[in-house]
Amino acid sequence: MNKxxxxxxxxxxxxxxxxxxxxxxxxxxxxxxxxxxTVRVEKYAPLGDPIEISIRGYNLCFRKSEAxxxxxx
Amino acid sequence: MIRSAALxxxxxCGKTTIFNALTGSSQxxxxxxxxxxxxxTGKIKKKNTNIEVTDLPGIYSINPYSMEEKISEEFxxxxxxxxxxxxxxATAIERSxxxxxxxxxxxxxxIAALNMMDVIEKEGTIIDLExxxxxxxxSIVPISARINKGISxxxxxxxNFRVLERSPGFDNxxxxxxxxxxxxxxSEEKISSFRYAYIKKLISKYVxxxxxxxDATKKIxxxxxxxxxxxxxFLIIMWSIYxxxxxxxxxxxxxxxxxxxxxxxxxxxxxxxxxGANEYIISLIIDGVVSGVGAVLLFLPQIMVLFxxxxxxxxxxxxxxxxxxxxxxxxKIGLTGKSFIPMFVGSGCSVPGIMAARTLDSEKExxxxxxxxxxxxxxxxxxxxxxFAAAFFPNHTHWIIMTMYAIGGFAIIFSGLxxxxxxxxxxxxxxxxxxxxxxxxxxRNVLRQVxxxxxxxxxxxxxxxxAGSVLIWFLQSFTPSFKLTDLPGESxxxxxxxxxxxxxxxxxxxxxxxxxxxxxxxxAKEMVVATLAVLNDISxxxxxxxxxxxxxxxxxxxxxxxxxxxxxxxxCIGALAAAKRELNSWKWMxxxxxxxxxxxxxxxxxxxxxxxxxxx
Numbered sequence: 061m062n063k064x065x066x067x068x069x070x071x072x073x074x075x076x077x078x079x080x081x082x083x084x085x086x087x088x089x090x091x092x093x094x095x096x097x098t099v100r101v102e103k104y105a106p107l108g109d110p111i112e113i114s115i116r117g118y119n120l121c122f123r124k125s126e127a128x129x130x131x132x133x
Numbered sequence: 134m135i136r137s138a139a140l141x142x143x144x145x146c147g148k149t150t151i152f153n154a155l156t157g158s159s160q161x162x163x164x165x166x167x168x169x170x171x172x173x174t175g176k177i178k179k180k181n182t183n184i185e186v187t188d189l190p191g192i193y194s195i196n197p198y199s200m201e202e203k204i205s206e207e208f209x210x211x212x213x214x215x216x217x218x219x220x221x222x223a224t225a226i227e228r229s230x231x232x233x234x235x236x237x238x239x240x241x242x243x244i245a246a247l248n249m250m251d252v253i254e255k256e257g258t259i260i261d262l263e264x265x266x267x268x269x270x271x272s273i274v275p276i277s278a279r280i281n282k283g284i285s286x287x288x289x290x291x292x293n294f295r296v297l298e299r300s301p302g303f304d305n306x307x308x309x310x311x312x313x314x315x316x317x318x319x320s321e322e323k324i325s326s327f328r329y330a331y332i333k334k335l336i337s338k339y340v341x342x343x344x345x346x347x348d349a350t351k352k353i354x355x356x357x358x359x360x361x362x363x364x365x366x367f368l369i370i371m372w373s374i375y376x377x378x379x380x381x382x383x384x385x386x387x388x389x390x391x392x393x394x395x396x397x398x399x400x401x402x403x404x405x406x407x408x409g410a411n412e413y414i415i416s417l418i419i420d421g422v423v424s425g426v427g428a429v430l431l432f433l434p435q436i437m438v439l440f441x442x443x444x445x446x447x448x449x450x451x452x453x454x455x456x457x458x459x460x461x462x463x464x465k466i467g468l469t470g471k472s473f474i475p476m477f478v479g480s481g482c483s484v485p486g487i488m489a490a491r492t493l494d495s496e497k498e499x500x501x502x503x504x505x506x507x508x509x510x511x512x513x514x515x516x517x518x519x520x521f522a523a524a525f526f527p528n529h530t531h532w533i534i535m536t537m538y539a540i541g542g543f544a545i546i547f548s549g550l551x552x553x554x555x556x557x558x559x560x561x562x563x564x565x566x567x568x569x570x571x572x573x574x575x576x577r578n579v580l581r582q583v584x585x586x587x588x589x590x591x592x593x594x595x596x597x598x599x600a601g602s603v604l605i606w607f608l609q610s611f612t613p614s615f616k617l618t619d620l621p622g623e624s625x626x627x628x629x630x631x632x633x634x635x636x637x638x639x640x641x642x643x644x645x646x647x648x649x650x651x652x653x654x655x656x657a658k659e660m661v662v663a664t665l666a667v668l669n670d671i672s673x674x675x676x677x678x679x680x681x682x683x684x685x686x687x688x689x690x691x692x693x694x695x696x697x698x699x700x701x702x703x704x705c706i707g708a709l710a711a712a713k714r715e716l717n718s719w720k721w722m723x724x725x726x727x728x729x730x731x732x733x734x735x736x737x738x739x740x741x742x743x744x745x746x747x748x749x
């Protein structure tokens with residue numbers, strides 16, 4: 061199983077599903093993290109966490125614990 | 134006829150810049166998501182229009198998620214503005230349209246302002262605005278707010294607002310989504326995905342993306358968020374800001390201003406004698422007002438330079454990066470990197486810092502941040518530190534001041550760890566933050582911000598500090614039985630001070646003047662300096678020899694202990710009122726004050742007693 065958190069900076073993937081629940085999931089979908097969308101990992105923070113991604117032409121960061129729940133095709 | 138309009142849009146899409154351009158206001162603009170946390174109103178007074186515009190905090194969607202979003206959502210729902218101006222960020226057009234669709238779905242009249250057109254034109258992106266307008270039935274006005282382009286077109290569109298015809302395709306979408314909303318099997322996420330699917334179609338039909346997206350942000354980030362040098366760079370930036378504003382500027386300005394004030398005070402004194410003023414009036418003006426207000430104004434150049442750097446950082450986009458870098462550390466104390474922003478804003482003044490906590494995503498993070506933010510020394514504490522550091526550690530002033538910030542930082546970490554375990558246990562925080570592109574700070578914004586903040590500082594000197602200095606002079610010049618006295622030891626103030634002094638004895642300063650300075654610091658932190666200046670009669674010798682008089686009252690160790698107490702103890706009344714308002718609870722505010730002052734007392738006692746052991 062491919063997770064967003066497995067990608068290295070510069071690598072891309074397509075979102076298959078988001079295994080999160082509640083407010084955070086609603087929020088992420090509203091920000092455009094939806095199934096079928098291409099996501100690219102930009103970088104990890106100096107201390108290894110959080111992660112910065114680009115999606116739909118803009119950049120967003122969240123924690124690795126969330127990135128682990130974003131499953132890629 | 135349109136009479137009222139509300140500006141809405143994603144965080145950091147330029148609403149406030151547009152608001153300022155429309156209404157001629159000078160509201161604060163910064164480059165991070167969530168600068169505006171309150172709604173603000175102004176009037177368009179151009180071209181015979183008279184429209185009231187409300188600037189709302191940025192929202193990503195109209196399902197409220199954090200507190201500033203609730204403010205916007207409730208305004209749109211309840212206040213019923215005649216028209217909504219939906220500002221879209223053309224550089225993040227897909228995400229911007231999400232809110233636009235939600236707004237259209239509510240059925241409220243809408244105008245879209247597509248901002249940052251200058252940026253995407255440079256990238257070579259082409260947008261068929263007419264096609265989009267016809268499809269959605271919404272006027273789309275292209276603007277570039279930062280270079281003031283498109284604003285008058287926006288005003289024209291507002292004053293000639295009319296409802297346009299929608300395309301059948303879009304009508305179909307609206308019917309479908311409204312059906313989904315009433316269908317219980319459809320989750321919020323599925324509806325969101327459906328919206329995005331429509332947006333994708335819209336974009337593919339009307340937008341040709343340019344190929345030349347600037348990679349400046351990426352390049353800058355390669356350095357600023359670099360694995361090895363990212364954190365050191367952050368520390369160096371912070372250190373340099375304080376070094377330059379405190380030491381470099383301080384060295385030049387302090388001497389000049391001190392001699393200027395000295396001769397001003399002497400000149401004014403002579404003048405008053407010449408016109409035959411009553412000697413008490415002379416004493417009131419020279420020893421009270423000039424000493425007190427002057428002692429505070431001495432620090433204006435340093436404060437201004439500090440505000441200048443803070444504003445540049447805020448306008449550049451670096452703040453969001455600091456949140457990104459520091460999240461890992463903030464997590465340990467039950468917060469997210471986003472809490473850095475309220476705390477950094479708090480280094481100017483705790484009041485806006487406490488209010489900036491509204492952008493945080495959970496109630497517990499917000500409470501904890503409000504309680505911890507006052508530990509970051511505000512600009513008003515700076516004169517106290519500079520004064521004591523210059524008196525006792527003249528060669529290391531900025532190090533001493535950095536140490537005070539570090540002690541504040543330590544208090545935040547310690548308190549976070551403790552409060553997370555005891556008061557806020559079992560809480561999972563959410564960190565989700567947009568990283569905006571860097572942009573070169575607009576000098577107009579920066580100067581406006583420096584001006585506004587300095588104005589507050591000077592206004593305070595002319596009002597609160599002025600009144601406070603008069604009061605202190607009065608209490609110091611009269612005995613408890615209202616007889617004039619030349620001996621401060623017999624004065625009312627000395628009785629008050631002597632009464633409280635024992636409380637502070639374990640901290641190393643039992644002098645009644647110091648106790649009084651603490652009390653007045655509760656009104657405004659600058660009052661501490663003003664009080665010591667008035668009480669030590671510093672203008673007696675014709676010059677501002679504040680430092681000498683402080684050297685005679687304190688030892689280096691008790692000065693350090695005093696600074697630690699000032700750094701951590703309860704903030705001023707203004708900040709307490711803000712904390713009460715934002716926490717919406719007397720209980721929490723009370724807890725916060727007692728906690729802060731208690732910790733300050735313990736830390737200061739620790740510094741003094743451990744210090745005494747070492748020195749002995």
